[in-house]
Amino acid sequence: xxxxxxxxxxxxxxxxxxxxxxxxxxxxxxxxxxxxxxxxxxxxxxxxxxxxxxxxxxxxxxxxxxxxxxxxxxxxxxxxxxxxxxxxxxxxxxxxxxxxxxxxxxxxxxxxxxxxxxxxxxxxxxxxxxxxxxxxxxxxxxxxxxxxxxxxxxxxxxxxxxxxxxxxxxxxxxxxxxxxxxxxxxxxxxxxxxxxxxxxxxxxxxxxxxxxxxxxxxxxxxxxxxxxxxxxxxxxxxxxxxxxxxxxxxxxxxxxxxxxxxxxxxx
Amino acid sequence: xxxxxxxxxxxxxxxxxxxxxxxxxxxxxxxxxxxxxxxxxxxxxxxxxxxxxxxxxxxxxxxxxxxxxxxxxxxxxxxxxxxxxxxxxxxxxxxxxxxxxxxxxxxxxxxxxxxxxxxxxxxxxxxxxxxxxxxxxxxxxxxxxxxxxxxxxxxxxxxxxxxxxxxxxxxxxxxxxxxxxxxxxxxxxxxxxxxxxxxxxxxxxxxxxxxxxxxxxxxxxxxxxxxxxxxxxxxxxxxxxxxxxxxxxxxxxxxxxxxxxxxxxxxxxxxxxxxxxxxxxxxxxxxxxxxxxxxxxxxxxxxx
Ligand SMILES: Nc1ncnc2c1ncn2[C@@H]1O[C@H](COP(=O)(O)OP(=O)(O)OP(=O)(O)O)[C@@H](O)[C@H]1O
Ligand SMILES: [Mg+2]
Numbered sequence: 001x002x003x004x005x006x007x008x009x010x011x012x013x014x015x016x017x018x019x020x021x022x023x024x025x026x027x028x029x030x031x032x033x034x035x036x037x038x039x040x041x042x043x044x045x046x047x048x049x050x051x052x053x054x055x056x057x058x059x060x061x062x063x064x065x066x067x068x069x070x071x072x073x074x075x076x077x078x079x080x081x082x083x084x085x086x087x088x089x090x091x092x093x094x095x096x097x098x099x100x101x102x103x104x105x106x107x108x109x110x111x112x113x114x115x116x117x118x119x120x121x122x123x124x125x126x127x128x129x130x131x132x133x134x135x136x137x138x139x140x141x142x143x144x145x146x147x148x149x150x151x152x153x154x155x156x157x158x159x160x161x162x163x164x165x166x167x168x169x170x171x172x173x174x175x176x177x178x179x180x181x182x183x184x185x186x187x188x189x190x191x192x193x194x195x196x197x198x199x200x201x202x203x204x205x206x207x208x209x210x211x212x213x214x215x216x217x218x219x220x221x222x223x224x225x226x227x228x229x230x231x232x233x234x235x236x237x238x239x240x241x242x243x244x245x246x247x248x249x250x251x252x253x254x255x256x257x258x259x260x261x262x263x264x265x266x267x
Numbered sequence: 268x269x270x271x272x273x274x275x276x277x278x279x280x281x282x283x284x285x286x287x288x289x290x291x292x293x294x295x296x297x298x299x300x301x302x303x304x305x306x307x308x309x310x311x312x313x314x315x316x317x318x319x320x321x322x323x324x325x326x327x328x329x330x331x332x333x334x335x336x337x338x339x340x341x342x343x344x345x346x347x348x349x350x351x352x353x354x355x356x357x358x359x360x361x362x363x364x365x366x367x368x369x370x371x372x373x374x375x376x377x378x379x380x381x382x383x384x385x386x387x388x389x390x391x392x393x394x395x396x397x398x399x400x401x402x403x404x405x406x407x408x409x410x411x412x413x414x415x416x417x418x419x420x421x422x423x424x425x426x427x428x429x430x431x432x433x434x435x436x437x438x439x440x441x442x443x444x445x446x447x448x449x450x451x452x453x454x455x456x457x458x459x460x461x462x463x464x465x466x467x468x469x470x471x472x473x474x475x476x477x478x479x480x481x482x483x484x485x486x487x488x489x490x491x492x493x494x495x496x497x498x499x500x501x502x503x504x505x506x507x508x509x510x511x512x513x514x515x516x517x518x519x520x521x522x523x524x525x526x527x528x529x530x531x532x533x534x535x536x537x538x539x540x541x542x543x544x545x546x547x548x549x550x551x552x553x554x555x556x557x558x559x560x561x562x563x564x565x566x567x568x569x570x571x
Contacts, residue, residue: 005370005373006369006372008369013355013358013362016357016358016362017358085355086349089319089349089353090367090370091370093318093319093342093345094342094367095340095343095371097339
């Protein structure tokens with residue numbers, strides 16, 4: 001059912017492409033810094049951080065979440081690009097299952113996203129957030145769980161996209177709302193009730209909640225920080241992953257759609 | 268042994284019937300050519316055989332496995348070179364090849380050996396670490412094909428391997444295909460809309476509008492036309508065609524290229540033509556029947 005080597009090589013390819021596309025690489029590097037130091041500084045004037053915390057400290061888990069969100073989504077959505085260049089057809093004609101392909105793609109995005117999250121953790125001490133071995137290990141696990149959940153959602157979205165032209169739509173109607181409605185930038189309680197509902201079906205909410213538990217444990221149950229118990233966050237992420245990943249496998253290449261869309265003149 | 272077995276295969280897209288009841292068999296080791304004009308249904312048929320599309324009805328077996336219910340087994344026993352290239356432009360020649368080796372679960376050592384071997388045969392040895400972007404169209408096509416056989420498939424499907432290439436590059440591709448056939452003893456199923464290429468196959472099927480309209484060796488197919496084919500260009504094709512039909516009781520075909528006549532003996536017939544239409548004939552040609560004439564004979568249209 002599952003083959004290791006194909007998954008491995010799908011990941012290797014994603015990695016090489018990430019480092020070769022200089023634009024992708026540098027924007028991945030710059031995005032969190034811009035949010036933390038430029039936008040974060042501005043928002044700090046408006047939004048009050050919970051007692052005893054600076055606003056930068058408060059949004060740091062949210063920025064980690066953003067890094068995971070963007071990388072996981074972009075990697076998964078690159079399946080649409082792969083389709084336009086025929087790579088998906090190559091995968092479809094190889095003796096591997098759809099499950100293997102989908103897991104390979106999810107693993108690729110999750111690996112890149114987690115790596116970026118871990119690298120960003122280097123900044124934590126400079127913001128006055130202490131990280132010991134236990135925190136580092138928990139963060140690693142939580143980053144992976146979050147990345148997998150979002151990559152799975154990304155794969156599900158990719159199966160529904162006909163071309164990269166819809167990319168801007170996904171950016172505006174999925175990626176940005178997920179970021180803003182995750183409790184990462186401001187406490188969820190500040191939002192109107194209707195929007196809070198979206199927060200609760202957003203996997204990023206639970207990921208960022210886990211990051212807050214680990215990095216800012218003092219704000220647990222202060223009403224202005226974390227909102228759920230750790231076990232619940234983990235449960236929600238796993239549930240979300242299970243649902244979206246299964247649907248992605250089901251919808252992947254339904255009715256030979258990927259084969260047909262992949263047909264383009266040779267260039 | 269039978270390599271490919273197709274029965275009453277039908278594939279409908281919403282309004283179009285791309286494949287309309289094709290049945291054929293290809294024997295193990297055979298070099299089979301699928302000849303047909305644009306949109307005839309060649310690619311659709313190949314995609315069904317390679318399990319990428321499901322047939323609307325009918326059945327297809329490849330290497331004894333059912334293309335719908337045993338897709339995985341079919342896929343591990345075949346190689347497919349798509350009509351459009353599927354090379355990854357962001358990877359090098361070697362990386363593209365390695366990607367495929369791993370998809371087919373080859374171990375690293377085996378993969379490396381196969382890659383070196385195939386680079387040698389395809390003439391791309393000194394390009395191993397080049398980016399795809401630096402290869403010519405012909406080289407890319409060679410690489411596409413090389414990649415299709417890394418896992419030593421029993422059947423290789425080639426969908427228009429030489430389309431869009433210049434004659435020099437086409438010769439190279441054919442050398443490569445011939446070498447591979449000698450080396451690997453595999454069945455090759457090739458689609459083309461070049462007559463000259465179809466001539467090189469052991470057996471060909473001619474497909475038009477989703478139907479198989481002829482099946483046999485190139486020689487057998489050409490025997491469908493008894494004698495010679497005369498190709499006539501005149502000042503007034505329409506009238507002259509009708510007059511020829513009346514006067515000689517011949518079946519004729521008229522295309523924008525002129526009038527085509529099938530006659531028992533071209534040499535004997537030309538003087539007769541000149542006697543009647545001498546001043547209106549602009550050019551005249553006698554040919555042994557080609558596959559193009561066969562196609563014309565069967566469909567009333569010229570190929571392409
Ligand atoms: N996804 C699709 N949806 C609708 N019609 C399609 C689709 N793909 C192919 N067709 C139609 O099916 C018919 C057969 O197409 P196919 O690509 O199999 O032909 P072909 O013989 O490979 O042609 P070519 O020589 O141009 O490659 C054509 O009429 C084509 O327009
Ligand atoms: Mg085709």
